[in-house]
Amino acid sequence: MKANVESLIQYEIKKGVISKRDYTYVKNQLYYLLNLDLSMDKIDYIKIDHPSEALKPILDQLVSDNVIEDFKTNRDLFDAKIMNIFASLPSVVENKFHLIKKTSSKDATNFLYNYAKSLNYIRFDRILKNISFDYKTKNIQLQITINLSKPEKDPKEIIAQAKAIQSNYPPCVLCKENEGFSGNMNRDSRDQHRLLELNIENKKWYFQYSPYIYYNEHAIVLSEKHEPMRISKDTFINLLSLVDQFDSYFFGSNADLPIVGGSILSHEHYQGGRHKFPIEDAKSIYELKYGDVNVNLLNWPLSTIRLKSTNKANMIHLSTKILESWKTYSNPELNIYSNTLHTPHNTITPIARFKNGLYELDLVLRNNRTTDMYPNGIFHPHEDKHHIKKENIGLIEAIGLAILPARLVEEIYDLRNYYFNHIPLPEKSMVHKTWFDSLLKKYEFTQNNFDEIIKFEIGKVFENVLIDCGVFKKKDYDAFIKFINGVKL
Structure with a gap:
């Protein structure tokens, strides 16, 4: 030892x-x-x-x-x-960050990111086990990751966790009280976790890196207060302030409603990093101008409005008006209702960048309404795609990076054995039977092409997942155009 x-x-x-x-x-x-x-x-x-x-x-x-x-x-x-x-x-780390930042914001984030990796807070050895690949067609490119970085727990460990003393400290996994928290059977240790205190519009926030990064320099910015997620004018102000503070980083927010809001709605937070997501390359299908703000409707599966300008104030004003208009928008022909029985359904997933001298703000329109036919959500992955992706489509997926469950690795192995070795599919892998049978009608599988075909078809399922989540389908873009033209300033 x-x-x-x-x-x-x-x-x-x-x-x-x-x-x-x-x-x-x-x-x-x-x-x-x-x-x-x-x-x-x-x-x-x-x-x-x-x-x-x-x-x-x-x-x-x-x-x-x-x-x-x-x-x-x-x-x-x-x-x-x-x-x-x-x-x-924490004060020593923070002071060193700000000292470096006086010369270079990029060098400062490089220091903090590598510091977190060197201390094994970012568990890079596990992250490297993730399976990642691209899905490309003439119309779209997506990034796919099968998440293997969080191993399954031993049943005995689950029993031990159930017997462990429960505590409400820290209030959630994002709270600032996690810094230096020793952890227990029900909460991950944060002993070597270090936060960076930020001032955003005269309020205290904290910057950290995710211990299980999904993309390059996967950062989280969390509110000092344990308060629920909320998309408002302040969200747009804060995101654009952050891209000023962190060179080459994007920042975005999950939506603030269940189903479309990602996994943690109990604590106001944003995500960011130095990573280019597929949505950045999405082309415009319709353009207009509001003063000095360029507005583009994107050719993207989820209905997305992109604002570009050098004028932050005007972008914030326009994005707020779009949010207000969307919150009250209904279109029964398209199954879009702003609310039912005083339950709100419409919200936005926003993403901010600073590129080529311009501020960019992508506004992804979301709706979380459910019906008897779609109990998980009308604009949510539909049941025929749950064998690949059933979980909520949050910020990261909405902009083109699929985070798929680890179970797929073993289930794909079962499909390979089923096809080449005629071994019956185990019960857990039967969820893929209908999908795989449809592939057998399209492809002649060989030992050499099996994996690449399966990867491509997984990518296609994810593309269709995103299409499910889009509130205005391509055939309905006239309604999308009518919506943006109807925004009242």
Whole structure:
């Protein structure tokens, strides 16, 4: 174990997380935590490329010595304790960020992102297991990720979690109180988690990176207060303020209603990062101008309005008027109702960028109404696509990146065995039977082309998922055009 501890120390020195001056202090702290005997003997070590290479054997030994139980949660809780010894206090990290930012915003975010990776807060070793590929046709390009970074839990671990003492601290997984939180069986550790305090329009917000990033530099900006998501004029103001503060980053918000609002509606937050999503390349199908703001309706499966201007104030005014108009818009012929029995259905998913000297604001129109025919939502993935994607379509999916469930890997393997080895499909994979039978009528599968065909067809399902979620279908674009022309300033 001592060799792995030494490897970890040398790695963090190399990455600049600690300096050589910190060596003795860090070693003493680690040896105490791990109950190792100190000595003056020189310890040999090997060079590692990621903290997990040293952490895994250390944790294996702790399991073998009955120090911790061999549950994913227990291992994660303990390795966070190890890595927190290397972490600086939040104020130190924040001060270094702002010092670098005086020279370069991009260098500052690079520092913070690499710091989070080096401390194993961003669990990059798991993220690399994700399966990612592109889906391309002459009309659209989408990005597909099968999310393998969050492994399934052992049934014994689930039982242990049920028996664990419940707590309302922190109030949710996004709250600022997570910084340095030690975690428990029901809450991930945030020992080495560091937040960056921000001022947005004279209010306190916090910037962090997601521990399980879905794209490059996947950031989260969260409100100081634990308050529900809300799309309003303030949302547009805040998003455009953020793109001013963070060079080359986009920022967007999930919608503020169930079904169309992503997974966490209890805490006001935005997502951002340095990543180009497919929606950015969407072409315009209709253009008009409101003063110095260019307005484009996009050729995109979800009904999206793009505003472009150098004038932030006018963009904020126009986007607010579009939001107000959409919240009260109904079109019974298209199954669009703004509300039923005082329950609101219309909202917007906004995305902000600064590109080529212009502010951009994409406004994705959403509606969350359900019916007996569509109990999960009329403008939600329909049931014939649930075998690939059933979950809510939030911000990330709406702009072109599919986050698909890990179960698909095993189920696709079952389909391969079914086709080539004539092994009956297990019950869990029967959900794909109708879809796969339809593919058998289109393709002659071989061992060499099977995976590529399946990937393409998964991409096609996701494209159709997005079409399901669009409130104005392509055949209804006249109504879309009529809506934007009817916005009252």
